[in-house]
Amino acid sequence: MFFATTALALLIERFIGYPDILVRTIGHPVQWIGAFIAWLDARLNPESEPGNRLAGMLALLALLVVTGGLALAVALALRKLPYGWVAEAIIATPFLAQKSLAGHVRAVADGLDRSLAEGRSAVSRIVGRDPEQLDRSGVARAALESLGENASDGIVAPAFWLALLGLPGIALYKAINTADSMIGHRSPRYLAFGWAAARLDDLVNLPCARLTGLLFALAAYFSSRTSAKAAFAAMRRDAHRHVSPNAGWPESALAGALGVKLGGPRAYGGRHVDLATMGDGKSELDANDIRDGLSLYGDALSLLAVIAVLLALAF
Template sequence: MNGLLLLALAFILDAVMGEPHWLWSRVPHPAVIMGRVVSALDRTLNHGEMQRLKGVIAVLVLVTVAGVTGWLLQHLGTAVTIVIAAILLAQKSLVDHVGAVAAGLRESEQAGRQAVALIVSRDVSTSDTSATSRSAIESLSENFSDGVIAPAFWFAVGGLPGIAIYKAVNTADSMIGYLTPKYAAFGWAAARLDDVLNWIPARVTAALIAVAGRSTSAWHNVQQDARLHRSPNAGWPEAAMAHTLKIALAGPRSYHGKVQELAWVNGAGRRTLAPHDIDAAIAIVWKAWGLAMALCVCIGGLIWVF
């Protein structure tokens, strides 16, 4: 069985099982293990001079460990490959966390803020319903790319080594890829490699969202708005979602008590958002997920037959 058909089975397994608490409360999740490796490299190398070079070395070590581990696991058989791939996808856990924000907002603004604080890094302590809903939809759009389509893409390209390397780099970027005095130099390699690995998947994700939402006619506007985002990749799925739902995303927000005046994505869109907008975004993501799985089945089936 080829990699695309294995990926389709991993998609289904992840959608059914998600992140079972009974398992990950007993053993560390692979992402947790990756995080521990990144932390160890940070403690060992991130001091003294030549921090950018040390950051490059850290990423090379991380990529090597992840790739070799994926290669070894892949040789344990088809079933193990499917299970590991499913574990490294995050569709169900993503929509569950974002759905919890909508459920929280229907209870109270405070409950919604508490739920969204679990999935975003910005300051949401004073967010109203619109700001909380916007944060949830942005997180859903970006993480559908980072947590589902990008790992799936790299599994299709390189099997378990490919998806393991991607997840390791993405984890490193989330931990050390910040423009702070501590990580501006040491985290440079992780941040840049993460940008490279997400370049194609982010645009594929935007296309899937646009097709799922029947908004391909707005593709030119998606391209224009994606470039307004501070990230070279995150703007693509966010712009596609914004135009699909005809809402405005991004815009000013607060980090660590300091407001950043970021550009609006689809600034002409509706800015008053509510829980039903989160529900609509989740529905679009499930349709896009279905399209991705259907492509895996169709292309993988043709490869298998011919």
């Protein structure tokens, strides 16, 4: 187990993040992974003749072999050094997204304070739905849903696989998750080709989404503005109703804890989708609800870091 590496990576990334100067000079590791996925997509899934499930499985296998192989080589080299685990933690930090997720969601609240147009513009950077179809409450709801789902995909899941398998674990997880976001769609082009990536992403997120919901619910104990009891009740009642096998857990816990209602109808590319609701609280939301969500998110991250530190000290 790599608890000390995980604890240090969480602490470094939460307060420092991935420096902008590195983004400008060498890019971001997830961008490198994305570029490789795009290269595989262009060759194995040409627009003139979209690939099938087998082609998608081969693309995913190539992605995992290259990403996992490079990460394993780096990890083995670092573990020969006296404080190699510290370097491994530093290298793992770009695969966590605590600081950037908080910044993007906070930008929605700040934009919504200024105008609906600015709120729509900010939320369009973190969700795929049509921003022009959203009123003020819809913008706030979309931001909170993104906060819940990405707390799992962007933080808890990478930390879980880092703790379990070290640097190769977190790198492989981000490769799978990035592949799902790029090719795991139900569009004609990716329905068959992205099937393997989507299914594997569901599998590796299975324990992590439930853990994220649990963290939100437990963190709700630390504030008088949130309800742990309602968070647990919402998870039991609503999590399985979500169209995703995983996203319902953090979203329902967040909704219950904040006393709001998430989910429901929305539009993607002009296509209207009627999704199940998460939580049974108020429906009219605003920027203050986003900030309450960010406060709970911060408490959940602190709880995650404490758990990682305690496990590192114990093991």
